[in-house]
Amino acid sequence: MSEMKKIKNLKEFSTxxxxxxxxxxxxxxxxxxxxxxxxLNATNDDLVLAASTGCLEVCTAVYPYTSWDASxxxxxxxxxxxxxxxxxxxxxxxxxxxxxxQPDRNPKFVAFGGxxxxxxxxxxxxxxxxxxxxxxxxxxxxxxxxxxxGGQRSSSTPIGASATTTPAGSxxxxxxxxxxxxxxxxxxxxxxxxxxxxxxxxxDMVKKIQKGFATEGAVFINAVSPCTTEWxxxxxxxxxxxxLATDSLVFPLYxxxxxxxxxxxxxxxxVVPVEEYLAAQGRFKHLFKDEYKYLIKEWQERVDANWxxxxxxxxxxx
Amino acid sequence: xxxxxxxxxxxGAMLRTFDGAIEDIAGTRQEDRNYSPxxxxxxxxxxxxxxxxxxxxxxxxxxxxxxIYCPDVSIISRDKKMIGVDMDHCKGCGICxxxxxxxxxxxxxxxxxxxxxxxxxxxxxxxxxxK
Numbered sequence: 001m002s003e004m005k006k007i008k009n010l011k012e013f014s015t016x017x018x019x020x021x022x023x024x025x026x027x028x029x030x031x032x033x034x035x036x037x038x039x040l041n042a043t044n045d046d047l048v049l050a051a052s053t054g055c056l057e058v059c060t061a062v063y064p065y066t067s068w069d070a071s072x073x074x075x076x077x078x079x080x081x082x083x084x085x086x087x088x089x090x091x092x093x094x095x096x097x098x099x100x101x102q103p104d105r106n107p108k109f110v111a112f113g114g115x116x117x118x119x120x121x122x123x124x125x126x127x128x129x130x131x132x133x134x135x136x137x138x139x140x141x142x143x144x145x146x147x148x149x150g151g152q153r154s155s156s157t158p159i160g161a162s163a164t165t166t167p168a169g170s171x172x173x174x175x176x177x178x179x180x181x182x183x184x185x186x187x188x189x190x191x192x193x194x195x196x197x198x199x200x201x202x203x204d205m206v207k208k209i210q211k212g213f214a215t216e217g218a219v220f221i222n223a224v225s226p227c228t229t230e231w232x233x234x235x236x237x238x239x240x241x242x243x244l245a246t247d248s249l250v251f252p253l254y255x256x257x258x259x260x261x262x263x264x265x266x267x268x269x270x271v272v273p274v275e276e277y278l279a280a281q282g283r284f285k286h287l288f289k290d291e292y293k294y295l296i297k298e299w300q301e302r303v304d305a306n307w308x309x310x311x312x313x314x315x316x317x318x
Numbered sequence: 319x320x321x322x323x324x325x326x327x328x329x330g331a332m333l334r335t336f337d338g339a340i341e342d343i344a345g346t347r348q349e350d351r352n353y354s355p356x357x358x359x360x361x362x363x364x365x366x367x368x369x370x371x372x373x374x375x376x377x378x379x380x381x382x383x384x385x386i387y388c389p390d391v392s393i394i395s396r397d398k399k400m401i402g403v404d405m406d407h408c409k410g411c412g413i414c415x416x417x418x419x420x421x422x423x424x425x426x427x428x429x430x431x432x433x434x435x436x437x438x439x440x441x442x443x444x445x446x447x448x449k
Contacts, residue, residue, distance in 0.1 A: 006446075008380065008383040010327040010383070010385075011380065011381075011382055011398040012398070013382070013386065013399070014382040014385045014386070014395040015346060015395075015398060015399060017343070017344055017347050018348070018391050019344065019347055020341060020391060021357055021358045021391060021407075022337075022358070022359065022390040022391040022392055022404065022406070022407025023358040023359065023360075023361040023362055023390075023406065023407050024358055025363075025391075026389065026390075028366065028389075028390075028409035028410060028411035029409075029411035029412070029413055030389050031388060031389070032389075032392065033389040033391075034336070034386075034387055034388075034389050034445065035384075038386070039389065044342075044344040044345070045344075046343075046353055051403075060358070061333075062358075063324055063333075064333065064355070064356055065333075065356060065357065065360075065361055066333045066356055066357060066358060067333050067356040067357075067359075069336075069343055069351075069357075070343070107357065121367040129331045143323065199387070200387075202386050206423060229412075230429060232411075234446070235411040235412060235413070236387075236411060236412030236413055236415065236416045236427075238387075238411070238413055239387055239416060239417055240416065
């Protein structure tokens with residue numbers, strides 16, 4: 001094993017040489033690239049990367065340009081996870097046979113996917129990779145919508161959000177189904193490590209990513225990625241939205257080790273009401289009309305119940 | 319490769335980010351890399367901007383919040399010091415200004431055509447907290 005990169009503070013972290021380039025075509029203020037940079041900069045080892053179709057893929061590989069300074073595979077909507085698991089299996093086979101040219105390089109295998117590619121389209125493939133326990137990391141950039149194709153709802157879209165296929169209006173309040181508990185599902189594969197991260201808590205995130213890289217076996221990371229275009233807020237407010245998401249406990253930060261050992265890694269000092277998180281986004285604007293106000297109350301109850309559930313699980317170690 | 323049209327490239331094409339090999343990419347800074355014309359580093363998105371950030375180093379405390387939260391790798395930090403903004407790759411989103419903790423801020427947004435020296439000369443002064 002190669003040595004872990006030492007990152008004690010942000011100044012030390014800022015000496016990293018980025019392996020992701022600017023002049024990609026992601027929207028100004030997109031959180032995707034912030035997450036990608038934090039993941040790539042967490043290690044000095046070689047990287048083998050893939051991205052499922054989605055904002056990240058189409059914006060960072062617009063012919064004739066590529067924004068990646070590492071081996072990166074452009075692949076279909078569903079199979080970035082399987083492409084990386086295949087690369088990892090091949091690497092392992094060549095290593096066993098002693099046919100690697102540089103056997104000491106110890107590359108890391110990482111696949112990126114949006115929530116559409118992970119929660120819906122590539123679900124079966126990811127499940128397979130997790131079940132086979134490949135030595136890889138799968139990172140979901142969870143912006144709760146198919147942002148690349150024009151804002152259709154995905155199974156990650158939460159209740160009340162207005163998406164182009166679940167528009168809010170006089171008859172509907174938008175999405176009616178609750179967000180899929182992807183973390184729970186992935187942890188149920190009994191994988192060695194699963195974690196939920198947010199780009200604004202960079203230290204927590206880098207710690208989890210490094211833990212994931214050090215883990216032998218499949219690692220699942222769910223990262224909240226505020227989407228300025230589809231969540232409808234000003235590009236400069238991306239980090240504020242991420243702060244609201246973590247501090248209102250809509251996106252609690254926790255990790256699950258071996259499918260049962262749950263640790264909550266961030267407890268906000270001042271918990272923000274969910275109403276503030278909803279009010280900051282245009283996609284929830286209609287919830288503040290009188291006839292839909294009861295949904296805000298339900299939101300708060302749901303978030304509180306989920307937080308209580310996580311705390312109980314942390315205590316019970318099951 | 320870079321001059322081939324969108325319908326001319328072969329299936330299974332491979333784009334190379336660098337001309338020649340780089341042995342230790344994670345230890346090589348951008349200015350020392352030999353980018354090929356296929357790297358988006360050689361492109362520019364400067365024309366996306368309506369507003370641009372201007373950096374006033376007098377107030378900077380090198381906390382590096384702007385570096386970590388910049389989505390476009392446009393904050394140039396060397397040896398733990400913030401030294402400027404990469405204007406070829408900055409899209410003008412304004413996140414760096416929002417996360418800047420100093421008072422007054424050491425990064426502020428100005429119209430694209432604003433003159434850097436004039437704006438730095440008339441930089442806002444420290445804001446007193448309301449009691």
